[in-house]
Amino acid sequence: LRAASGGKFCVPAQPVEVATAEAGNVLLRDSYTHMQGPNYAFAKQIQRWRMLLARSRGHTVSANLGPMTLTRSILSNALIGAGVKGAVHFGLEPFYAATSSALLAMLLMHDLSSEASAANPGVPLASPLLLFSENALHVGSWRAAFETNTYTEVCALTYAAGKAQPYAAAAAGLAVAATAVVRGRRSKL
Numbered sequence: 001l002r003a004a005s006g007g008k009f010c011v012p013a014q015p016v017e018v019a020t021a022e023a024g025n026v027l028l029r030d031s032y033t034h035m036q037g038p039n040y041a042f043a044k045q046i047q048r049w050r051m052l053l054a055r056s057r058g059h060t061v062s063a064n065l066g067p068m069t070l071t072r073s074i075l076s077n078a079l080i081g082a083g084v085k086g087a088v089h090f091g092l093e094p095f096y097a098a099t100s101s102a103l104l105a106m107l108l109m110h111d112l113s114s115e116a117s118a119a120n121p122g123v124p125l126a127s128p129l130l131l132f133s134e135n136a137l138h139v140g141s142w143r144a145a146f147e148t149n150t151y152t153e154v155c156a157l158t159y160a161a162g163k164a165q166p167y168a169a170a171a172a173g174l175a176v177a178a179t180a181v182v183r184g185r186r187s188k189l
Contacts, residue, residue: 001154011150023126031141031148035080052128055121062111062119065136068092069100083152086159090151092140100137107135 002010015027032041048063055061068084075081084094095103111119118125118134125131141148 009150009154010145011147013144013147020127020129022128023130026127026129028129029142029148031138033083033152034149035077035083035152048132051131055119055128055131058121060112060119060121061131062108063131064104064107064111064134065132065138066104067095067100067137067139068141069095069097071097079156082156082159084155086155086157086162089158090140090144090146090155092144094139095137103137110135 002008013029015029017025018028020026032044051061051063068087070081070084074084087094111117114120116123118131136142144151
């Protein structure tokens with residue numbers, strides 16, 4: 001698939017190793033999908049900057065990364081919805097909205113009540129970026145074999161193929177039956 005696409009699809013994941021003064025080397029992975037667009041990416045980055053600034057000023061900051069979730073917004077776009085549903089074929093398990101909400105609510109309660117939480121500005125972090133990884137619900141994206149933007153379309157195609165499989169099998173069965181009927185008529189002639 002990778003060769004057939006000219007290297008566009010299924011590019012092996014290669015996290016970037018970044019040297020930090022505080023934590024030594026940290027691995028970073030770009031998990032933004034291009035379908036989210038640059039405004040979304042920029043808005044999320046501003047949100048992270050604000051969280052880091054607030055924590056540096058002594059505020060408790062709950063910065064848990066939520067899991068890939070089957071929300072109405074995701075499912076309202078057929079291509080994105082198919083991509084998320086097809087991600088299971090690549091080891092990523094999307095959560096239902098109620099499950100994500102419950103998990104994130106529990107993590108928020110933990111962050112607000114635990115003195116050992118990274119959300120507590122009194123807890124030293126080897127790197128400020130570790131604020132975003134302590135309770136991250138990555139659903140498998142950090143161990144995925146491919147770079148995020150090189151298999152999202154493939155996820156959608158595998159989902160569509162799985163949905164079409166019963167219909168393809170039924171069509172094949174009808175074609176075999178029709179062939180048998182035609183052959184039966186010819187043998188009577």
